[in-house]
Amino acid sequence: MTTTSRWRALSRHHLFWPVAVLVVLLLVNVPFTPDFFSVKMTDGHLYGSLVSIVLFGSPLILVAVGMTLVIATGGIDLSVGAVVAITGALTCSYISDQADQDALSGVLLAMGIGLAAAVVCGLWNGFLVARMGIQPIIATLIIMVAGRGVAQLITDGQIITVNSEPYKLIGGGYWLTLPFSIFVVAAVVAVTVALTRRTALGLLVESVGGNAEASRLVGIRSRRIKIMVYVFCALCAGIAGLMISSNTSAADGNNAGLWIELDAILAVVIGGTSLLGGRFSVGGTVVGALVIQTLTTTIYTIGVPTQTNLVFKAAVVIIVCLMQSPKFRAKVFGGGRFGGRRGDRQAATPADTAPAPEAVRTMEVS
Amino acid sequence: MAEPLPVLEMTGIVKEFPGVRALSGVDFRLFPGEIHALLGENGAGKSTLIKVLTGVYSLDGGTVTLNGTPVRFHSPSQAQQAGISTVYQEVNLCPNLSVAENILIGREPTRFGRIQWKRLRREAAELVDRLGLDIDVDAPLSSYPLAVQQLVAIVRSVGTGDSDGPGSGTRVLILDEPTSSLDRDEVLELFALMRRLKDQGVAILFVSHFLDQIYEVCDRMTVLRNGALVGEHLVRDLDQVGLVQLMIGKALDQLEELHDHQLHADVGESLLTADGVGRTGRIAPFDLEIKKGEVVGLAGLLGSGRTELARLLFGADQPDSGKVTIGGRQVPMSAPNDAIAAGVAFCSENRRAEGLVPDLTVRENIVLALQAARGWTRPVPAAQRDELVAKYIKALDIRPADPEARVGQLSGGNQQKVLLARWLITQPKLLILDEPTRGIDIGAKAEIQKLVVSLSEDGMAVLYIAAELEEVLRLSHTIGVLRDRKLVAKLANGPEITPTRILETIASGEHQ
Structure with missing residues (x-):
């Protein structure tokens, strides 16, 4: 294998572009923060920009991983931000009612109640989408809007603060020198990968998203699968909600997880999962979420004025999306030298020969 | 018959995909006012040749001349503007729109940017009428059977750039398997339409698996095998047995x-x-x-x-x-x-819409029915799965014999075999x-x-x-x-x- 062909094989890997973008974004920080990559040990805790990125990116990774499965079935879940708020509000209000906020059993029960509420939200979404046949974007819009109201009702429109050591651990604590959130995220990602790739769930999800009618005719119980992914997505959002409220020791029904659904969708797309459904990549989504978090961090470190930081973010996102488009790369770099991602979907044409991926992907769609 | 100048001439066409040479130096010519059959087994390169011609694929070698001028199309719309229209095997229309909208989609008559609906319906109706068809242009396309939808696709294609009469703008019409979903009467209707267009000087490239139809309607044929030109013959010079032998290269x-x-x-x-x-x-x-x-x-x-x-x-x-x-x-x-x-197992007639999951691999498509029956919690063990898949790829001779290939990229025959394999491993009654x-x-x-x-x-x-x-x-x-x-x-x-x-x-x- 020559260097060129190895490079080409590498550039075709479905994680190549997301990782490349992440690396570039990280490097951009170095001129502004020379010790960007250094990690220091203070008081038995690891500190550094990289650790912070993962720590602050944790809720987004969780939400995006759940979102990945929903999107793979051809759906979308706009309600995750509201679920974050509901879970945080319920858990915090339960803890704040406790006489002893540091009691582990009380905290665990509170978290259980919060997550149960998330599961109920997921069931509702799944019911509307799979049973009632409502379009996912509309079905999940209901909780996106109404859910914030529910969260406000729970907190009486106030920001509930808690002062609970055990609860603080999830979003703000440390374990084995690292933020505890990182372990939670690692566990959720590992469970997701195992759930989808060690069982047949991943295949069935991709089949339902790739061709719903064919899946029905092959005997896949697609309703059940869809309800499962919406519940799973809501559960992930619920855990993210615990993390966010734990980190600030407060539940803010209005702002907790605000717009996180959009970042999550973006993370999924950057990670190489098509919004049309079908093939998905959990690994890609994790990288995608890290890209977005790194971008947010970068905006602060390079000192983009606050009032323009959304514009800056938008510009970077546009560039990232363009870089990921095989068509754009073919135009700019010429000849479609770089293969596309796995998730690319051009209408598969019944061809006489097995056509090359590039040929199909770079063709003009007229 | 003195040969006029070909309206279209392709010389030494080469098209390569990574690992596959889909076309190696194919020559092809098309004369005005003839119906020309392009023949070959699946995988022989027919569709690739058509796609190269219509600008869907770029060319890796060779030249294309249209009326003596070298051309190179980069998109199907460019080819269409130059007078080369294509109707594909699978109807590519919008079933939810009316027949008239489908016929004139993309070139609706407009005034001040607004679509003139009355004129659109009138023009579509005239076009349908002139081609001797009886179709209500106001009805949604989906209300017609697939066969009529096919005819609409041809009307649409012929009508491209059509200003002074049916087919006046179209010099080359490519029909890729137009008859595969038609019954006998509809085929006759289609042939009548083809002959009318032929008399008007349109060159028609006709791809069909039905050899009888080739002999019924075509004047000349070009045979491909494994991406290479096998021969060009007048239809009356070659009998069916000889043709089939040319196509498959064996007795x-x-x-x-x-x-x-x-x-x-x-x-x-x-x-x-x-x-x-x-x-x-x-x-x-x-x-x-x-x-x-x-x-x-x-x-x-x-x-x-x-x-x-x-x-x-x-x-x-x-x-x-x-x-x-x-x-x-x-x-x-x-x-x-x-x-x-x-x-019970069921292979739908509509492979693409109701059978395959094109994004998934051959292996995943094959194992799908078995897996669905087992439920998501009990995946087919990898070793057993790979063995089953390998067995059926071999038994049904699915090509390429690569379980990792995306099924959407296989030819029609191989896709059908994948669907068969999918059900056969469930051992249906x-x-x-x-x-x-x-x-x-x-x-x-x-x-x-x-x-x-x-x-x-x-x-x-x-x-x-x-x-x-x-x-x-x-x-x-x-x-x-x-x-x-x-x-x-x-x-x-x-x-x-x-x-x-x-x-x-x-x-x-x-x-x-």
């Missing part, structure tokens, strides 16, 4: 074997009984019995209810009357799962095949028919639907004849049953 023993085949006699006990099963508006209540090891063929014109009958027996549509008993147990048929659990040989080449066709024979010999019941009566006759023990969405006759196959006899039954609608 016809494989096909002859089938012709000599005798139906095996050991049909077993009853497997499936349908009592008064029907669905309003789809098919009238019918009774049908299928026995173990029996092949039941369904004959009838397109739209006569063949597919509808099959779908009811699979639960793909829910019957609203009658009951289905499989193996002595009544099956509710409220969803395909019920039928699948009872051992009844296999329903709806047009399994449509749009696939003659070699794969023979293989699939042989497979049906050997499966039934092993005791599997098969419900076989095909447009070609000979095909149904050759394979079936019993032939169900459908007419106007009604099962009108069940004939036991025998020497006295001929295609003519079946046609008479279809025509009279009576059991004789």
